[in-house]
Amino acid sequence: DVKVTQSSRYLVKRTGEKVFLECVQDMDHENMFWYRQDPGLGLRLIYFSYDVKMKEKGDIPEGYSVSREKKERFSLILESASTNQTSMYLCASSKLGGATNEKLFFGSGTQLSVL
């Protein structure tokens, strides 16, 4: 059963902490994405990567960084967590582009609370 796995379902951190959110996919997908989901705002793209060590900013990259050292793993890093980063974080993957019908496969999400 193919899947995208996020390491934590719930995470509670303190302001100023460095936070790592991990995501692993087993579908050999080139593309990986991090979205943030907030009530009333839908999903917003933070960063994406289309190859190992490659990364591109999405719509809301401020306060975040990413790491892709291996094809199957994409990490989201909050260098110094702040309360306005309390949110649901969703990781997704897909095959590399061309076709408009290429759907995204999502993980179950990580609900991060920053206190």
Add this chain to the structure above:
Amino acid sequence: AQKITQTQPGMFVQEKEAVTLDCTYDTSDPSYGLFWYKQPSSGEMIFLIYQGSYDQQNATEGRYSLNFQKARKSANLVISASQLGDSAMYFCAMREAMYSGGGADGLTFGKGTHLIIQP
């Protein structure tokens, strides 16, 4: 301007009734794809249905169909004979072809509609 607009923040529907969830989109790209995802309370995003901009017929997947009106830039999701298990958030999303391939294959999402099916 928003690329994907879902005007219904929430909907209550009686079980077994049909449901229409609205979605309008904005693009100048002639080649694009439209997606609907379901997100139950568990959090995982479940792909439901896809419509390509050049598809002549409306997409259907079981109880789900997509009412695609290209001139109006509308891609409404229709759920026939709703069930209690259909209660969830529903998101409309779009991929534009001019951004695909090697750089920006992500989807742009709407804000979602929270559907609640009542017994």
